Amino acid sequence: MHVYLVRYSSEIFTKGEGVKRQFIYRLSANLKEALKRYNVAGKVLRDRDRVYVETDAEIDDILRRMFGVAAYSRARSWLYRDLETLKEILRSEYAHMVGGKKFAVRVKAKEIGVSNQRLERELGAVLYPFSDGVNLEEPDVQINVEIRRGRIFIHHGWEKGPGGLPVGTQGKALALVSGGFDSSAAVWYGLKRGVKLHFLLYDLGGEEHVMGTHAILKRLYEEWIFGYVPRFYVMDFSPILEALFTVPRDLRLVILKRTMYRAGEIMAKSLKADALFTGESVGQVSTQTLANLRVIEEAVNIPVLRPLISFDKEEIIAKVRELGLYELSTAIPEFCAVATSSPVRTSLRKVKKEERKILEAIEKAFSDVKLLNLDLPYEELDSLKAPESLPHNAEFVWLNRHNFAEILRKSETWAKDKTYVLVCRRGRLGRQMAKILRRRGFKAFYKVGGTGGIRQ
Numbered sequence: 176m177h178v179y180l181v182r183y184s185s186e187i188f189t190k191g192e193g194v195k196r197q198f199i200y201r202l203s204a205n206l207k208e209a210l211k212r213y214n215v216a217g218k219v220l221r222d223r224d225r226v227y228v229e230t231d232a233e234i235d236d237i238l239r240r241m242f243g244v245a246a247y248s249r250a251r252s253w254l255y256r257d258l259e260t261l262k263e264i265l266r267s268e269y270a271h272m273v274g275g276k277k278f279a280v281r282v283k284a285k286e287i288g289v290s291n292q293r294l295e296r297e298l299g300a301v302l303y304p305f306s307d308g309v310n311l312e313e314p315d316v317q318i319n320v321e322i323r324r325g326r327i328f329i330h331h332g333w334e335k336g337p338g339g340l341p342v343g344t345q346g347k348a349l350a351l352v353s354g355g356f357d358s359s360a361a362v363w364y365g366l367k368r369g370v371k372l373h374f375l376l377y378d379l380g381g382e383e384h385v386m387g388t389h390a391i392l393k394r395l396y397e398e399w400i401f402g403y404v405p406r407f408y409v410m411d412f413s414p415i416l417e418a419l420f421t422v423p424r425d426l427r428l429v430i431l432k433r434t435m436y437r438a439g440e441i442m443a444k445s446l447k448a449d450a451l452f453t454g455e456s457v458g459q460v461s462t463q464t465l466a467n468l469r470v471i472e473e474a475v476n477i478p479v480l481r482p483l484i485s486f487d488k489e490e491i492i493a494k495v496r497e498l499g500l501y502e503l504s505t506a507i508p509e510f511c512a513v514a515t516s517s518p519v520r521t522s523l524r525k526v527k528k529e530e531r532k533i534l535e536a537i538e539k540a541f542s543d544v545k546l547l548n549l550d551l552p553y554e555e556l557d558s559l560k561a562p563e564s565l566p567h568n569a570e571f572v573w574l575n576r577h578n579f580a581e582i583l584r585k586s587e588t589w590a591k592d593k594t595y596v597l598v599c600r601r602g603r604l605g606r607q608m609a610k611i612l613r614r615r616g617f618k619a620f621y622k623v624g625g626t627g628g629i630r631q
Contacts, residue, residue: 179234180321180328181206181226182246184338195223202226202243202341205402209237212401222324235334240398242367243344244336248319250328258289261320261327262301269318269329270305277310278302284322294320340369343402347371348480349443350452351435354388354507357454357483359395360494364482365452366399372452373405375442377412377435380507381606381621382560385409387507389553391500396549398498404550406446410438411543413610418533420580428462428517430530433474438537440475442544450478456486466520473523539614559609561596561620569594571622574604586612595619 187198203221206228210217215237217230228234238247253264272278280302282294298320299309307315321328350365350372352358365372376388392407415434419427439451455463462471472479483491495501547553574582574597582597589595595617597605605621612619 177229177231178250178252178328179228179230179238180248180250180330181228181238181244182333182336183226184243184245184336184340186340187243198243198341198344199223199226201344201402202241205241205243205341205343206237208403209241209401210234213237220324225323227324237401239334239336241401242337242339242369242399243341245338246333246336248330248333250319250321250330252329253327255287255322255325255327258287258294258297261322262298264327264329265298265301265318265320270302272318272331273302273306273316275307276315277308277313278306278316278318279309279311279314280318280320282320282322284320286322286325337367339367341402342366342369342400343371345369345371346450347373347446347448348450348452349439349446349448350374351439352376352388352392353454354384354391354504355454356488356491356495356501356504357456357459359391359454359498359500359504360486360491361452361454361482362392362395363399363494363498365480366395368482370450370452371403371405372400373446373448374407375439376407376409377415377438378409379412379416379603379607381603383602384507385547386553387503389547389549391503391507393549393553394500394503395498407547407549408442409545409547410442410540411610412540413607414536414539414614415533416607417583417611417614418536420583421532422529425518426521426526426529429467429470429521429526430533432462432471433526433530434533434537436471436475436479437534438540440477441537441541443477450480451475452480452482454483454491455481456483456488456491459488461516461519464519467517470521470523470526559606559613559619559621560602561622565596565620566594569596571596571598574599574608576604579604579608582608583611586615586617589617591616591618593618597621598624600624 183199187195190198199221203219203226206219206226215230215232215234217228217232220227238244280295280299282291284291284294317332319330345368348370350362352374362372374392376385378385396405419431422430443451458464495504570593572582572595595612597608597619599605602621602623609619609621
């Protein structure tokens with residue numbers, strides 16, 4: 176059986192002994208959960224310097240994605256009896272590896288009363304006759320020998336892990352996600368710092384948006400989140416959307432973001448989470464100027480953490496590509512029916528005055544919150560999509576981001592004994608309008624299509 180030697184991140188070594196033990200325990204527990212999840216038979220052991228994973232399987236793919244791991248190596252292991260036995264192991268098992276090559280031997284051993292330098296010289300002398308000589312700076316082959324826990328571990332080098340801190344060591348937070356590049360990268364960086372993240376998506380983009388975000392979070396869960404199954408909440412934000420059309424257009428996006436923070440704070444408290452995580456970056460869009468971020472964050476009393484605050488868009492996209500999430504994030508639809516931009520500096524006084532009109536809608540949004548499983552496939556069930564068979568007098572209404580507010584206003588005069596089908600190019604606006612109309616007592620559906628023969 177092989178043994179994987181796991182080196183902790185250097186940050187862990189800087190902690191006090193009590194905290195360090197907690198971090199090592201959490202890393203070990205995360206590794207055990209990962210082995211169980213992937214049906215890998217193995218045993219996880221630990222001491223103050225290493226984690227050891229005994230398994231016949233190859234688990235490199237797990238270790239290179241386990242936060243808290245600085246480096247790992249697959250080693251061979253024997254019981255340590257004495258120095259002469261160790262020399263014989265090197266001669267019989269490793270002489271062929273140095274044949275015709277420059278080599279070096281590196282030793283870490285504290286248990287046998289012999290210095291590392293002396294051991295390196297004596298073990299090097301065993302292999303020297305079979306080699307092309309010693310090169311301590313740039314060897315063709317490096318033999319690493321560690322003696323720990325009464326055992327010998329021999330390996331040929333370290334593979335790099337992701338570093339960071341073990342997930343679960345830094346408390347719990349709620350990530351406000353959209354499925355786009357920014358929130359995906361922010362989640363990864365939050366996990367790397369050891370935060371146990373749960374997720375909240377505000378449904379403004381329809382079933383396609385929910386399904387796409389689920390796919391991204393499921394990928395992150397499967398590849399980067401070990402030790403727990405995160406919760407993924409989806410909140411119907413159509414009550415907020417409807418209410419936003421009662422406030423001035425130039426304040427809508429800032430008020431929308433404040434509402435998202437407020438709802439996130441309520442959800443975070445219910446989860447006993449310590450903070451909100453977002454994918455915001457200074458100056459990336461009009462709501463993310465320092466002036467507007469200050470106005471938005473004033474709405475809550477919970478810390479708002481932004482891992483990407485100093486990243487530019489190219490850096491964020493590069494990270495998403497590296498994570499293999501680029502294609503999934505590109506497919507996530509954007510929703511822009513509320514407004515396309517806001518002033519770079521918004522008046523807090525005006526915002527607080529206008530947002531009173533929509534605070535009641537937050538309570539309505541909480542009446543429709545779904546919890547989706549990230550360890551199971553997404554099941555699409557969209558009762559708002561128009562069926563193939565519709566009443567002969569069903570009325571089709573064309574919708575786009577320019578006429579969304581006008582249609583919403585005109586619908587107040589529509590007859591409620593008819594069926595309405597909201598049609599738009601991609602379905603997102605139509606689905607949101609259908610949800611609003613349903614709540615007003617209409618029989619409404621949405622449909623993806625063109626404008627032919629449809630009332631404008």
